[in-house]
Amino acid sequence: MLPRELFRNEPDRIRRMLRDRHTEADLDRLLEVDGAWREVLVRVEELKARRNVGSKEIGALFKAGERREAEGRKAEMAALGEEIKALEAEASALEAELAALELTIPNLFDESVPVGTDESDNRVERSWGEPPDFGFEPKAHWDLGPELGILDFERAAKIAGARFAVLRGAGAALERALISYMLDLHTGKHGYTEVLTPYLVSSESLRGTGQLPKFEDDLFKIEGRDLYLIPTAEVPVTNLHREEVLAEEQLPTRYCAFTPCFRAEAGSYGKDVRGLIRQHQFHKVELVQLVHPERSWEALEKLTGHAEAVLRGLGLPYRVVTLCSGDLGFSSAKTYDLEVWLPGQNRYREISSCSNFLDFQARRARIRFKPSGGGKARLVHTLNGSGLAIGRTLVAVLESYQQADGSVLVPEVLRPYMGGLERISPEAEG
C-alpha cells in the first residue's frame, strides 16, 4: 500500500508506474472517492462536534437539577443524531471503497529497475560457474528420477492429481538434506533465526503481504473458513510482527523458515506440465528481513548473497537477473531472480526471488519501530527471498550431477546429511 498523500500529490507518478508495470487499476475512481470521502467527513465531524457540546450541556443541566430544560433539549439532539447517522453511513461507505481501491495499487518500483514488458526485458547482472559439458546427452530429471526409482509422478497423480510428486528413498532423503543444509547455512553463517510457522493463514495475513485481494485465484482456500494454504513462507513470517511496534534495536530482524508452499497455479495450463518445476505443493526455505528504512537496499544485496551462497555451496551454476517493470511482483520495489542452470532443459530457470518491498507491506501490515532517539513510530522495510526453492534445487542437483551410467553424485556438502551417501544409483533402490 502506498501513502495516501502520494495519490493526492503525485497521481501522475502512480499512473506512469501502472503503465510501466502493464497493469490496470482504477486510479481515477480512487481519487474521486478520496475527494468525496473527505468532503463528507468534514460535514460529519462538524455535526459531531455540535452533538458533543450539546450532550455535555444536557448532562450539566441534569446535574444542576434543571430536568425540564434538559428534557426539552433532547428532541433537538436526537434529530442531530439521525442526521449524523445518515451522513456517517455515507462516509464509511466511501472510506471502505477507498480502502479497497488502495489495496489494488501495486508498489512503486525503484529507478534501477529496467522498464520492460516481460521476462525477456530482465537485465542479467552477473553469473557464476559454467554450464557443464557432459560428454553425453544429459537427461531431464523427469526421466532420470523415475529411472532411479526416487521420483514417482504417476502414483502422485493417482493420489492427488496433476502437479504433484512422490519422492522415494534417496530422493526423499535428498530433499530433506537440502532443507537441513540450507537452514544450517542461514542460521549458522548468515545470522537468521529459524522459525516454524502455521501453514494455514487468515485473509488478513495475505492482505498484509499483498497476495490479497488481487491474487485469490492463485491460492488454495479452505472451504467455509477464513483460512488459506500458504503460497510462501513470506506470508506467515512477515506477519509475525503485524500490528507491532518494535524497538529500533530489534532491527534488523532476520528469519529463515522451512515450509511447504501451495499454489493453485491458475492460468498456467500447459506450462511446465512435466516434472517438478511447477507443482501445487513444494518446499522452500525462505529468508525474511525487517530492517531500518535506511538500510533496505544494502539488505537486499546481502540477502541475495545469502541465497547465492546456497548455490555456490552446491556447486550449481547460476546467474542473477533484475526483473523488469513488467515482470515485477505486485508488492516489490525491486527483485533479483536467481536462475540456476538446468542441463536437462539447457537453460537457466528461476530458483530464487529476492525482493525489497520498502514500506509497502509494512504499511498494509502496520509493522513499525520506535526510533531509539525518540519520536514517532515509523514503518519498517521488509524484504524476503527464497533461500532456496527446494524442489527446483533438487532438479538442478539431479540434472547437474548425473553421470553417464544414469547415477547421480551427491554434492559434497549434502553427504553429511545423507549418512555419507556419495552416489545415488538404481541398484541402491529396492
Next chain:
RNA sequence: GGAGGGGUGGCCGAGUGGUCGAAGGCGGCGGUCUUGAAAACCGCUGAGGCGCCAGCCUCCAUGGGUUCGAAUCCCAUCCCCUCCGCCA
C-alpha cells in the same frame, strides 16, 4: 464439541452511563543529586484522521444496537485462558 472467565495505551493493570483518551505501575525521555553509575526524587510520555491555521473528529477485540450522551448497557462475531469431553 460442552461449561465458565476474559480481551483497555509500548507492556501490566484499574474503571463502570456524562469533566474518561482513560487511575496506578513498568518501560522510555528530560531533569535534580553524583567524579561516574545505581538508587531516590521531580517533570514529560498512546495512536490515527480531517483542516491553511486555530482546532475538530475517531479509537478501550470487531461489527451492529439502545441513549441527548457508551470503555461502561444489549446482540452477534472473532480471539485468548480454565475445566470437561475427544484426540496426535
